[in-house]
Amino acid sequence: MRDTELYRQLLGLASPWTVTRVELAVKEQRVDVWAGHAEGERWPCPECGALLPGYDHTEEREWRHLDSCQFKTYLHARPPRVQCAEHGVRQVRLPWAEERARFTTLFERLAIDVLLETDVLGAARILRITWDEAWHIQERAVRRGQQAKAPRVVPQLGVDEKAAAKGHRYLTLVCDLQAATVEFIGDDRKQASLDGYFTGLTEAQRDGIEAIALDMWEPYIQSIRAQVPGADTKMVFDRYHIMGHMGKAVDTVRKREHRALKAVGDETLTGSKYLWLYAEENLPAKHEERFAPLKAGHLRTARAWAIKESLRDLWDYQRTGWAERHWKRWYFWATHSRLTPVIEAARTIQRHLPNVLTFFTHRVTNAVSEGLNSKIQTIKKMAYGFRNPEHFKTAIYFHCGGLQLYPVTHSIPG
Ligand SMILES: [Zn+2]
Numbered sequence: 001m002r003d004t005e006l007y008r009q010l011l012g013l014a015s016p017w018t019v020t021r022v023e024l025a026v027k028e029q030r031v032d033v034w035a036g037h038a039e040g041e042r043w044p045c046p047e048c049g050a051l052l053p054g055y056d057h058t059e060e061r062e063w064r065h066l067d068s069c070q071f072k073t074y075l076h077a078r079p080p081r082v083q084c085a086e087h088g089v090r091q092v093r094l095p096w097a098e099e100r101a102r103f104t105t106l107f108e109r110l111a112i113d114v115l116l117e118t119d120v121l122g123a124a125r126i127l128r129i130t131w132d133e134a135w136h137i138q139e140r141a142v143r144r145g146q147q148a149k150a151p152r153v154v155p156q157l158g159v160d161e162k163a164a165a166k167g168h169r170y171l172t173l174v175c176d177l178q179a180a181t182v183e184f185i186g187d188d189r190k191q192a193s194l195d196g197y198f199t200g201l202t203e204a205q206r207d208g209i210e211a212i213a214l215d216m217w218e219p220y221i222q223s224i225r226a227q228v229p230g231a232d233t234k235m236v237f238d239r240y241h242i243m244g245h246m247g248k249a250v251d252t253v254r255k256r257e258h259r260a261l262k263a264v265g266d267e268t269l270t271g272s273k274y275l276w277l278y279a280e281e282n283l284p285a286k287h288e289e290r291f292a293p294l295k296a297g298h299l300r301t302a303r304a305w306a307i308k309e310s311l312r313d314l315w316d317y318q319r320t321g322w323a324e325r326h327w328k329r330w331y332f333w334a335t336h337s338r339l340t341p342v343i344e345a346a347r348t349i350q351r352h353l354p355n356v357l358t359f360f361t362h363r364v365t366n367a368v369s370e371g372l373n374s375k376i377q378t379i380k381k382m383a384y385g386f387r388n389p390e391h392f393k394t395a396i397y398f399h400c401g402g403l404q405l406y407p408v409t410h411s412i413p414g
Contacts, residue, residue: 119382145403153208158369181402198227211362215241249341
């Protein structure tokens, strides 16, 4: 087999395209392949498909292709242009690459697979391309995926905020709780940040929303009320966020008590911060010995902790009525605890109670978006933080968007 025929087959080129020349540069470790076509060929206009005679050719262009063994491989061709009565002079579609791409679609597919497994820097090293080139492939993949995405109803949403970088820049994330995908990322955590998601939906998509899990965050509540029909029956204040607020209250009690104890030389609470924050059943065994006397003692922190742990039981009830009864008993206990941070947290939850109890209708939590959150945390770490929040968003969509990222490839014979 001649080298041109070998590469025609490897590249999967079909008529009218063929390989005209192959050059191997051993010293540079590269293979250059030229594609050409027969004279007098007619080409479809890329816009309307009308078959037209060749008008001219553009300058020779070069596309990086999959390596031939250890040799970098480049495809060269002069793309033909046609003159369409309606669309003017246009470059025809090439079977091996998307418009304006510098890589063949097969190379891009490989690059996307590598990028999904590692960060941009790692992918660039493995693929022997620059950081900018790898980043570009990722960016194009996200754009491609978003354009191909058909509007669909997402019945269960999770709304959450995410710190984008140091200095408290926030992003608003909207997740599909069933598919575990990030559907939308808005700047900041204001009402308008979330509005951006809803205003991009069709009426049917908005009507199809059944439940939204979120934190008790006023701007989000206002956005949902303004944008989602029947919002008050659909919002569920997420149990993990609520327990987060209680955890903070316990921690504040601990800090104050620790300060007071230390002032009289008592180190009882030293180094105990995290012991109080675990759910009781999640406390690692190695801490049990230390924690048992602490929680059984007469510390204010121990009381705050017991109140927090009792709140957790709320979500175990099967019916709203039973949960409500538990809440009333708990609320009385918490508000008579003489522990200010606990009382404040209890009152905040009380004010939002109707949409805490909607849990028993919808049974949704933000646990999924918490999982996505940790994935996003990894993305952030791998990139050593994103100075450009737009880049951070692109990376989130790439890894968590559930998008169809790949370019369409031409069929490979055989
Ligand atoms: Zn046309």
